[in-house]
Amino acid sequence: MAEEPKKDAADVTDATPSVSEVETVDAATPEEAVAAIEAPVERGEPILQVRNLVKHFPLTQGILVKRQIGAVKAVDGISFDLYQGETLGIVGESGCGKSTVAKLLMTLERATAGEVFYKGQDITKLSGRALKAVRRNIQMVFQDPYTSLNPRMTVGDIIGEPFEIHPEVAPKGSRRQKVQDLLDVVGLNPEYINRYPHQFSGGQRQRIGIARGLALNPEIIICDEPVSALDVSVQAQVINLMEKLQDEFNLSYLFIAHDLSIVRHISDRVGVMYLGKMAEIGSDEQIYDHPTHPYTQALLSAVPVPDPEAREGRERIILTGDVPSPANPPSGCRFRTRCWKAQDKCAEEIPLLAIPERFAGQDTPAAHESACHFAEEKDVVHAA
Amino acid sequence: MGILDMPPGKIPQGEILFRGQDMLKMSNEERRKIRGRKIAMIFQDALSSLNPVLSVGYQLGEMFRVHEGMGRKEAKAKAIELMERVKIPAAKERVNDYPHQFSGGMRQRIMIAMALALEPDLIIADEPTTALDVTVQAQVMDLLAELQREYNMGLILITHDLGVVADVADKIAVMYAGRIVETAPVHELYKRPAHPYTRGLLESIPRLDQKGHELYAIKGLPPNLLKIPSGCAFNPRCPKAQDICRTEVPPLVPVTEQDGAELTGRGSACHFWKETIHG
Amino acid sequence: MPDLTKTSTTDEAAAAQDEVVAGAPVSATPAPGKPRSLWGDAWRDLRRNPLFVISALLIVVLLFVAAFPGMFTDANPETGDQAKHFLGKPELGHFFQADWFGYDGTGRSIYARVLFGARNSIVVGVGVTLLVTLFGGLVGMLAGYFGGFWDSLLSRITDVFFGIPFLLGSMVVLNGFTDRTVWVVMGALAFLGWTQIARVMRGAVITTKHADYVVAARALGAGTKRILFRHILPNAVAPVIVVATIALGTYIVAESTLSYLGLGLGGGAISWGGDISDGTQFIRNNPHVLLFPAGMLSITVLAFIMMGDAVREALDPKLR
Numbered sequence: 001m002a003e004e005p006k007k008d009a010a011d012v013t014d015a016t017p018s019v020s021e022v023e024t025v026d027a028a029t030p031e032e033a034v035a036a037i038e039a040p041v042e043r044g045e046p047i048l049q050v051r052n053l054v055k056h057f058p059l060t061q062g063i064l065v066k067r068q069i070g071a072v073k074a075v076d077g078i079s080f081d082l083y084q085g086e087t088l089g090i091v092g093e094s095g096c097g098k099s100t101v102a103k104l105l106m107t108l109e110r111a112t113a114g115e116v117f118y119k120g121q122d123i124t125k126l127s128g129r130a131l132k133a134v135r136r137n138i139q140m141v142f143q144d145p146y147t148s149l150n151p152r153m154t155v156g157d158i159i160g161e162p163f164e165i166h167p168e169v170a171p172k173g174s175r176r177q178k179v180q181d182l183l184d185v186v187g188l189n190p191e192y193i194n195r196y197p198h199q200f201s202g203g204q205r206q207r208i209g210i211a212r213g214l215a216l217n218p219e220i221i222i223c224d225e226p227v228s229a230l231d232v233s234v235q236a237q238v239i240n241l242m243e244k245l246q247d248e249f250n251l252s253y254l255f256i257a258h259d260l261s262i263v264r265h266i267s268d269r270v271g272v273m274y275l276g277k278m279a280e281i282g283s284d285e286q287i288y289d290h291p292t293h294p295y296t297q298a299l300l301s302a303v304p305v306p307d308p309e310a311r312e313g314r315e316r317i318i319l320t321g322d323v324p325s326p327a328n329p330p331s332g333c334r335f336r337t338r339c340w341k342a343q344d345k346c347a348e349e350i351p352l353l354a355i356p357e358r359f360a361g362q363d364t365p366a367a368h369e370s371a372c373h374f375a376e377e378k379d380v381v382h383a384a
Numbered sequence: 385m386g387i388l389d390m391p392p393g394k395i396p397q398g399e400i401l402f403r404g405q406d407m408l409k410m411s412n413e414e415r416r417k418i419r420g421r422k423i424a425m426i427f428q429d430a431l432s433s434l435n436p437v438l439s440v441g442y443q444l445g446e447m448f449r450v451h452e453g454m455g456r457k458e459a460k461a462k463a464i465e466l467m468e469r470v471k472i473p474a475a476k477e478r479v480n481d482y483p484h485q486f487s488g489g490m491r492q493r494i495m496i497a498m499a500l501a502l503e504p505d506l507i508i509a510d511e512p513t514t515a516l517d518v519t520v521q522a523q524v525m526d527l528l529a530e531l532q533r534e535y536n537m538g539l540i541l542i543t544h545d546l547g548v549v550a551d552v553a554d555k556i557a558v559m560y561a562g563r564i565v566e567t568a569p570v571h572e573l574y575k576r577p578a579h580p581y582t583r584g585l586l587e588s589i590p591r592l593d594q595k596g597h598e599l600y601a602i603k604g605l606p607p608n609l610l611k612i613p614s615g616c617a618f619n620p621r622c623p624k625a626q627d628i629c630r631t632e633v634p635p636l637v638p639v640t641e642q643d644g645a646e647l648t649g650r651g652s653a654c655h656f657w658k659e660t661i662h663g
Numbered sequence: 664m665p666d667l668t669k670t671s672t673t674d675e676a677a678a679a680q681d682e683v684v685a686g687a688p689v690s691a692t693p694a695p696g697k698p699r700s701l702w703g704d705a706w707r708d709l710r711r712n713p714l715f716v717i718s719a720l721l722i723v724v725l726l727f728v729a730a731f732p733g734m735f736t737d738a739n740p741e742t743g744d745q746a747k748h749f750l751g752k753p754e755l756g757h758f759f760q761a762d763w764f765g766y767d768g769t770g771r772s773i774y775a776r777v778l779f780g781a782r783n784s785i786v787v788g789v790g791v792t793l794l795v796t797l798f799g800g801l802v803g804m805l806a807g808y809f810g811g812f813w814d815s816l817l818s819r820i821t822d823v824f825f826g827i828p829f830l831l832g833s834m835v836v837l838n839g840f841t842d843r844t845v846w847v848v849m850g851a852l853a854f855l856g857w858t859q860i861a862r863v864m865r866g867a868v869i870t871t872k873h874a875d876y877v878v879a880a881r882a883l884g885a886g887t888k889r890i891l892f893r894h895i896l897p898n899a900v901a902p903v904i905v906v907a908t909i910a911l912g913t914y915i916v917a918e919s920t921l922s923y924l925g926l927g928l929g930g931g932a933i934s935w936g937g938d939i940s941d942g943t944q945f946i947r948n949n950p951h952v953l954l955f956p957a958g959m960l961s962i963t964v965l966a967f968i969m970m971g972d973a974v975r976e977a978l979d980p981k982l983r
Contacts (some may be wrong), residue, residue: 093517093518093519093520094517106882108878108881108882131884132884135882135883135884136884139882139883140879140882142875142878142879143875144875147874147875147876148875148876148878148879149876149879150876150880150893150894150897150898151876151898152702152897152898153893161880161883161885161893162883164889165883165884165885165886165889166883166884201605203605209879212879216883231606232544232546232585232588232589233584233585233588233601233602233606233621234605234606235588235589236588236589236599236600236601236602237601237603239590239599240598240599240601243598258517258518260518260592261547261589261590261591261592262590264590264591264592264595265590265591265595265599266590284595285595288592288593298519299518299519300592301522302518302519302521302522303518303547303592304521304522304525304545304547304548304550304551305547305550305551305591305592305593306546306547306549306550306574306586306589306591307550307574307593308550308551308570308571308574309571309574310550310593311550311551316522316526318522318523318526319519319522319523320523321473322487322489322490322520323517381592381593382593
């Protein structure tokens with residue numbers, strides 16, 4: 001079911017004018033679908049295109065017969081592109097839906113609505129062989145190195161499992177050597193192949209998780225908070241490793257994290273999420289040095305900078321109140337309940353993620369997509 | 385705080401002077417009087433530090449009933465006053481709510497209210513915002529700083545976040561493997577660290593305000609406290625380690641300018657602090 | 664300080680290899696290829712636990728006796744010499760001889776009867792445990808893994824069976840049989856006993872199925888069979904083993920209780936419960952007739968419960 005009528009795709013691009021147009025692939029047979037998935041993508045071309053992705057978790061009541069009484073709107077219509085070879089950072093606070101996005105892209109959760117085009121095919125509608133081929137090319141690195149490795153399996157079995165599930169990637173006899181090569185690539189002693197996860201430190205375990213993600217030679221790696229469980233001094237080791245691997249294997253990263261400093265360090269482009277929606281997206285310089293969405297500004301200004309000189313010079317925006325519940329989000333702009341600029345229009349009209357009119361056509365870093373009716377530039381990161 | 389000094393924790397030596405009195409030599413009774421009244425503590429996990437089956441108002445009021453012998457009504461009024469102090473909206477309506485009905489940031493405010501109740505001289509905050517999101521962390525740290533000024537209290541902030549310390553602290557002590565390895569006024573420490581560990585730590589964190597290049601990574605692992613390396617505990621991970629570092633524990637010595645001029649409040653426990661700060 | 668800011672990839676790889684487990688210096692690392700699984704760790708803990716060593720020795724002896732009772736005595740447990748040995752007192756010095764534990768009301772050697780009774784008790788105990796673990800484990804696993812409707816259905820059925828009192832229920836069931844063979848007794852006990860295992864298994868599977876490594880396997884495209892048997896089962900089985908080991912003791916008690924009430928094994932089968940029942944009539948003047956089978960029963964049950972406790976301690980990661 002890889003077919004996607006052209007008309008729908010056009011509608012999608014109408015709704016979000018500034019993302020690139022999706023070139024859909026019409027694959028009549030599974031063979032054609034797999035062939036399209038195997039085809040290489042040029043560096044800088046979009047490899048993953050997300051359009052109006054929605055995920056609602058139903059809230060139910062009842063014991064044998066379940067009745068829906070509402071829905072948690074974890075992800076509520078987000079669109080973005082991931083280009084080949086780049087790192088796209090997704091930041092946001094807890095409950096903004098960034099981890100759900102990761103699960104949707106991994107097809108671990110079924111999307112309520114919307115499309116995820118991987119090389120022109122909507123993976124939310126794939127199944128069977130084509131889906132398996134997609135899974136081979138999109139891998140994931142998990143947050144918690146202590147729970148993401150099966151404690152009853154040896155490191156060799158953990159890293160070798162991808163080969164057992166996708167036997168076409170490596171013939172049986174070569175697997176042990178491949179696993180040892182992978183251990184070497186992530187900076188672990190290849191002789192540790194027979195050890196169990198609990199014999200390793202957190203940083204080493206995360207390296208094992210990365211080796212498992214690399215095993216099938218994927219094109220995209222989705223990293224869900226890959227270093228937030230690690231000690232500060234070990235975080236840098238893992239981040240450097242991930243950057244090295246990206247160059248070596250020509251990977252595209254979707255890097256999901258709550259730590260804005262780390263995201264700036266590793267990302268080429270950054271998207272800011274709030275309550276299931278994308279608030280602002282742009283290049284790393286555009287977002288950090290020229291943010292136009294009030295939430296991005298508040299978020300950035302709240303991050304403490306390890307520089308005491310900055311504490312007097314930097315503008316601090318202290319938001320009032322807490323994040324509203326995603327089961328009952330505010331009307332119009334999601335951020336309006338905590339925004340100091342909010343007006344009646346914000347409650348009535350949902351702001352689209354687009355380049356704000358006042359910056360449109362201008363050659364300024366502020367001209368990037370921002371979902372705010374009253375977008376204006378404000379530097380909150382640097383001391384005045 | 386004197387909480388550790390209960391089995392199984394033991395303090396084999398040293399002294400803790402509070403207003404000139406050694407707390408370790410006090411009787412339990414004397415210490416109890418200081419605890420809560422003069423020195424209060426804020427923990428990382430507010431949810432597990434609050435009793436889930438008692439209302440927030442009751443727990444706040446308990447402080448006044450126990451320490452000041454107030455009546456139930458009076459204590460409740462005090463509780464509401466405190467909740468307003470820490471800017472909990474609609475304090476009157478929420479005073480009878482239970483801890484789980486509050487958000488993480490609000491719970492941490494209640495912890496702060498509890499610590500403030502008896503207007504202590506000193507607050508010890510152990511990772512008070514680690515479990516919170518950044519915007520909420522900013523709210524809580526802002527409140528804490530404001531209350532500190534208002535009540536004129538001392539604050540000991542224990543944290544792993546170098547950003548939070550840079551924002552709040554006046555003086556900093558850097559610890560490694562159970563020892564203080566460097567002390568300095570906040571501006572000095574970030575500008576000119578005098579210990580390789582501090583230096584490595586500062587260079588290993590990515591920056592929000594500039595696009596960095598490759599991060600400096602301190603090699604190896606944080607120390608296992610059962611097997612602290614001999615000599616300087618940092619020596620296996622230190623780029624400058626020499627033989628002396630493996631045999632001799634460096635004492636915390638005063639750090640001076642190159643010409644010997646005194647640097648107030650600065651100390652470093654490194655055999656090669658001179659090279660580290662001036663090199 | 665150029666040496667501080669420079670990080671080459673080789674430095675970093677070396678750093679990673681330096682971070683050997685628990686900070687041990689590189690040179691002191693034991694043979695790096697040596698596997699040490701969680702089961703291996705548990706086994707090492709167990710061997711050092713005196714509780715386990717004692718209970719394991721007892722159980723090995725009991726199993727051996729149950730398998731080859733004839734090796735320990737020449738006396739026939741079935742026929743007695745009324746004239747000579749009727750209610751003969753135990754001769755505690757006569758180790759391993761027919762009159763060691765004395766004689767019962769029909770002149771049969773109590774020592775021989777205790778040995779031969781072990782077989783039935785242990786066969787019933789082990790058999791019921793196996794049946795219960797297989798069936799209850801399967802139900803619990805399916806309910807826990809598939810969730811939703813199947814979970815609701817299976818859990819309600821489990822609740823219905825859980826509501827039936829174990830002993831009373833098996834008495835009612837066994838009352839319907841005239842020929843109560845080992846299989847019938849085992850079947851009746853298993854029929855009513857599987858719910859406990861099913862509940863434990865369901866809980867363990869539900870916790871395990873949300874673990875990140877299961878999600879990771881799904882993300883790789885692993886099928887249901889692989890996820891269930893490679894990832895979930897090995898991690899969910901520990902609490903089931905613990906519960907099953909402890910339950911084994913209670914099944915032996917249940918069998919004895921049924922025999923005591925005359926609803927246990929039929930056809931003159933030797934059983935501790937039956938002998939305890941017989942012994943009660945001599946309790947005033949010849950308590951030994953009751954004491955020896957009852958003592959054996961207690962020791963056996965105690966051994967299995969001790970074993971269960973030791974295994975629980977070794978397998979519970981929270982205690983590590």
